[in-house]
Amino acid sequence: MLREISIRDFAIIEQVHLTFDQGFHVLTGETGAGKSILFDALSLVVGGRASADFVRHNAKKATVEALFELPGGHPACEVLEELGLGSDEENLLIRRDISSNGKSTCRINGQIVTLAMLKQVGKRLLDIHGQHEHQRLLQVEEHLRWLDAFGGKELRDCLNGYRKVYGEYRKTTRELEQLNADEKEVAQRIDLLTFQRDEIAAARLTEDEDQELEQEQSRLAHAEHLMQNTAHAFEALYGERQGAELLNGAIGNLEEIVRVDDSMQEVLEMVQSAYFQVEEAARQLGRYRDNLEFDPDRLAQVEERLHLIDELKRKYGESVREVLEHGQRAEQELNQLEHRDEKKAELEEKRDRLYQEVKAKAEALSRLRRHAAAALEREVEKELSDLNMGGTRFSVAFHQGEEPVLTSNGIDQPEFLISPNRGEPLRPLVKIASGGELSRIMLAIQSIFSELEGSANTLIFDEVDTGVSGRAAQAIAEKIARLARKGQVLCVTHLPQVACMADVHFYIFKESDTEKTRTRVRLLTEEGRTLELARMLGGVEVTDTTRNHALEMLRLAEKTKKAM
Structure with a gap:
């Protein structure tokens, strides 16, 4: 769980220190105030790409520090142990410094580590989802990775067994290809080796x-x-x-x-x-x-x-x-x-034997994937129903030719299909889903994956509610709130329906003087939350009507959360 974050000289942030607890934390503010900058800083903590552009103008370096609480058995503990970074303490401190020339330094509990090591630990600490995650839904190659993750240990073990045999099959195939090289080259090679011998x-x-x-x-x-x-x-x-x-x-x-x-x-x-x-x-x-x-x-x-x-x-x-x-x-x-004919026959026999073995393992892997796909379809449709998309059909299609092509991932090329309205045929996400639908599909998938073993229990959503309004916005708000009951959620939003469901509300704003502009963050009181919700509902001017509407939203949100 993320407990604290301290940011200094990062973009337009001069200095910000925030503390977090379990539950639903929301961050709101006017466009351009720097809401997403906070999540850029968090992505650095877990191994994101560094850039000199992150360093505040006229500053020598930008610094981001994050303190995590790791209870016994947390998924990150095993990774820390493997990397020789194990600690008896329950707290984990990560620090990232970026100099004005773009170079960065990573530290875990004060010990310098490589970026690769930080990424290994980071993916067990935070699960960050933004607009780019929606685009991943449109990348068919990502669908296989998600399906395999959903399939659990049995599928992973089967995939590892397949890849081991597939590696032997590819090695034997390459040896055969080398053996069948141009005869002139072989003759020249024989002459050279004979002379040397x-x-x-x-x-x-x-x-x-x-x-x-x-x-x-x-x-x-x-x-x-x-x-x-x-x-x-x-x-x-x-x-x-x-x-x-x-x-x-x-x-x-x-x-x-x-x-x-x-x-x-x-x-x-x-x-x-x-x-x-x-x-x-x-x-x-x-x-x-x-x-x-x-x-x-x-x-x-x-x-x-x-x-x-x-x-x-x-x-x-x-x-x-x-x-x-x-x-x-x-x-x-x-x-x-000189005996390549015998060797060739031997390799061909070995290749054919391995092909049959790898094909059988690929078919077994495919059966497990289809079984997992059926379960994933049911789970996603259930989650989508909760997100006001009850008539949506979700399906995992498997594309295979007459003679399936063996790759390091097997013979499957799964693709997520959707039919948002009853009576419509299933079509690829890229051809049919709107921005709002992608937001809800992504949230549905994340809701499922947050339950999987080894998932990070701190989820971060950066404007995943883009393109959503009305009842759909309320459904997303309740879904995120439910996720927060099982762990910790941080969410940047522009929707009052989402903001009112939060347990903790931060307001992000810009402050300028004659010399510089800086981003500030304020933890809102109940009164502050009411005013911010009223602003989100009615714009710059807060009226009695928008204020009363905001109060009513907060009251209903508390009632909904208690019912959870």
């Missing part, structure tokens, strides 16, 4: 071979230098009167000392250990020296091999491993191309 295979590479060859190249190139230093090191360790012999003499001296004073035993052992290590080092140096040789032929072979490996790495990868992997991939693709 053979070139890599002929090199007889082993993994990490280049590193071993680079070490050998270094030894061969510096063989003379290595020989000299090895000889000097060996002589120092094992030559006459050198390291090993001197250590051996020291051991004899220490052994004599230990016979008299065993406190030097540890020193003796250290020197003995050093002697053994020097002896072992000298032996290894000897073996290394014996294997050293300057071999120009071998050096040339190593360098030639390294050059070959570098050429292969330049073509196929940064390492020998990547070159070998490229060769393996070339071999695999060659195998597929």
Whole structure:
């Protein structure tokens, strides 16, 4: 539930702070006063598109903050948890800042989030309906989305199962199309892959071979230098009167000392250990020296091999491993191309099998949709009857050719049809519905969808009563009031029949001085409501007649709401 909204430097709003409660809130005012601007601000809170045009003239940024109360189990709580924004608090604060260059920042409980994350949360908080929603009724592609939402969990599960198999079917179909590519291109591809495979295979590479060859190249190139230093090191360790012999003499001296004073035993052992290590080092140096040789032929072979490996790495990868992997991939693709007839037959069999499976799932999905459509027709006609359109027939038509076309949504192309008057045939909404009828159809659908699991319990209507008057206006007012009994409704209206049914009434007006114009919002008292209703009934001048009429409307509205 929306509890508070604070708006600063937004369009012609300098600063507005409003508080809300459960029930029906109505906003009225003269044309151009800025009623719909408030709903533009609310749409930003739930992820609407930002624009530099929203920033008040001469201001650096516009700010909109909204405080929501989230009782346990609210649909938004699960989304917040999934996004890592869960909170133990029952309040949720959303803030949107728009700078004068059009950039915006979104925050949820003080944490910066992306616009996509805000939209995920926002659609669980507010359900905003304006004149553009009426136009969505005229977009046939939207009808399927509404029908699927009405169908509930069973239909959604069936649709998800269908899409999984449909995805496999489309993947197999694309593989077949690729396999059936132009034969000339296939032949060229075979030639290229054969050359690459053979070139890599002929090199007889082993993994990490280049590193071993680079070490050998270094030894061969510096063989003379290595020989000299090895000889000097060996002589120092094992030559006459050198390291090993001197250590051996020291051991004899220490052994004599230990016979008299065993406190030097540890020193003796250290020197003995050093002697053994020097002896072992000298032996290894000897073996290394014996294997050293300057071999120009071998050096040339190593360098030639390294050059070959570098050429292969330049073509196929940064390492020998990547070159070998490229060769393996070339071999695999060659195998597929050279045996494409067998592969083609295999894919065709798989495609045909998946087609039958996806077709069966599409037909099952279609049956569920037709069942849901029949229920939706009954529900909409019932709601329309409440909205003074009792003679209206509402129907969901399913358009399919002789051979239904499979899409990611199945085989159905549903369209909403209507017959506003008895005896008239059903026709598409776009061809028959007036603005007032669209308003009531939209409200009827919204009344149904507000009952669905996961729907936002704060509904916002921006002049959905356009084109409506008389008894139809009263029916819309009562329908919105009933919706408000189950949650929270905010409604911009120009109809006194709707305004009088509200639990809370805000009056929006413009105030100007010599420098600027600003929008103000005032919470009306009972007296204020009477005057505003009288103005809506009679125009600028409030007369005793319009005032008495307004009082009577308020009295009857209270009586109607109590009867609900």
